Amino acid sequence: MYLTKEEEQILNGEAGETLRQAIEILVALGDIYGADSLIPIKSAQIAGVSYKTIGDAGLEWISDLEGQVKVPSILNPAGMDLEDWGRLKISPEFAEKQKAIVQAYKKLGIRCECTCTPYTLEGFSVGYGDHLAWSESSAISYANSVIGARTNREGGPSALSAALLGKTANYGFHLEENRTPEVSIRVECPLKESDYGALGYVAGKIIGSQVPIFRLKDAPEKDELKTLGAAMAASGAVALYHVEGVTPEACRLGFEEPEEKIIIERSQLDEVYESRGRACKEPELITIGCPHCSAVELKKAAELLKGKAVSKETWIFTSRELANRYPEYVRSIEESGAKVVCDTCMVVSPATNSYSCVMVNSGKAFAYLPGMCGAESVYGNMETCIEEATGGKRKKAGGSY
Ligand SMILES: C[C@@](O)(CCOP(=O)(O)O)CC(=O)O
Ligand code: SF4
Structure with missing residues (x-):
């Protein structure tokens, strides 16, 4: 991977240990996935905030980092309501650890509103074609699919590294050629609200990490797209999807019909509701x-x-x-x-x-x-x-x- 002179110096530790570690992580990922260079990002969204998921090892790693993020960066949900943690009966021990994690991130200049829908916040705008390093899977799916921005499925550490450098490695969904639909999913029945979550759950299980294009009867609302993408990223690993006539890239780029085609029937969605x-x-x-x-x-x-x-x-x-x-x-x-x-x-x-x-x-x-x-x-x-x-x-x- 090509590195500028400045990036080489960072990799040699001349800008300190935190940035050396950060660029090392990005270069390693870039080398694995065949990136040609590092590219600037507009923002970072950092998962790995809840003490329940990252534990003491995560807290220790973040606490040791120094410096300030270079781009607007925001946290994913934590393990508790930070202002009123008692109401869900969180233990004081957990609360102490959780507060320490959020403080450690704050010290690095990261916004500590902990949410997986940062695209709804004032002052955190995301636009078509923006390169991002986001790491919560539903937020990634929304940014890529509904907004037309470009992010890979970053892990917490790689999103944090990207935030500290203001850059990410140029591979995967940052490249136009990897954003083309690989499978078409046709749904003939009308869909409403939570039907989209059920559809995402069923579709994700079938297609894994492929990029689908949906052919639907109705035009889903933004919240319905949010729920569709979130479910597909959880039951499968879908980071980008298109909906014919609805999502920005499907409208602007007019994709060809992929060879692989799937039909999802109402009865498959009903099975999700019948979970009870x-x-x-x-x-x-x-x-x-x-x-x-x-x-x-x-x-x-x-x-x-x-x-x-x-x-x-x-x-x-x-x-x-x-x-x-x-x-x-x-x-x-x-x-x-x-x-x-x-x-x-x-x-x-x-x-x-x-x-x-x-x-x-x-x-x-x-x-x-x-x-x-x-x-x-x-x-x-x-x-x-x-x-x-x-x-x-x-x-x-x-x-x-
Ligand atoms: C469940 C999830 O939404 C949040 C948990 O991840 P974390 O605690 O932020 O690492 C993870 C994901 O789907 O990206
Ligand atoms: S998408 Fe769901 S699981 Fe993931 S952080 Fe948001 S609320 Fe939690």
Whole structure:
């Protein structure tokens, strides 16, 4: 791989040990994947924040790093709500470690709003064709597919290295030729909301890490694309997809039909919804917001919960910025007894590990909860999740239940 004189000096340790390590990681990846050079990036999104997933070894590594990131950089969800960790009964020991991890990242100049939907935040804009180094799989999929930006599936350490250098190795999805669809997926039935999560769950299992182009009957909304991509990245390893007539590259570049073709039927999606009888019958916990809820999703949850009371533990995850921007939605949700939780999620928080059956409206959470939290997962749309949470109960006049 070609390195500039300055990059050579960094590799020789002339800019300090942190940058030497960082460039070493990027050069190693570049050599493995055949990159010609390092290229500048617009931003970095760094996964590997929850103490539950990175542990003491991760904390130690980050704490030893020095210097400042060179591009706008932001963190993925942590293991707890950083302002109110007691509400999901996180232990003080965990909280101490988690705070230390976030502090260590902050010292490097990284924004500590912990979210997997950074593209919704003020001052973190991402545009078509931008090169990025992002590492949370749903955010990667959204940036690549829905925005038309360019990022590989970075790991936490490589995204952090890229943030510190302001560069990444030029291979994979940074190159136009690797962004062409390899398989076409036709779906004839109409799709709505959580159907896209079910579709992503089914599609990801079939296509693994291929780049698909979807031919759909309806044009999905942004949140539906978010949920589709998140699920495909979890049940498979899809980092980029196109939707004919919808996503920017499909519209601008007009791809040819790939040779490999798949048809997904309604019955395959129905099987995901039918998980309830198979896995567990009685969810003890309801979780919404994987990926983190958008303003539209928060509003919908608030409307569905208005005047109702939850009888089961119910957590709704979003970014702190959106929760602060829409206090009226948060109020409506919390008046029902449900909790709006920021900075974390049902997958990376240790809180979920104390439940054995969890209901979700996310194909990604559906795929990950058994492995990452030891809980069976049950799939439903947001309405069904809220019905399950409230048991159909309405709040009595005067506010008592
Ligand atoms: C589950 C996931 O969304 C977040 C957990 O990863 P981490 O704790 O940020 O390394 C990982 C991913 O899918 O990229
Ligand atoms: S909410 Fe879902 S998409 Fe976001 S970090 Fe957690 S598991 Fe990943």
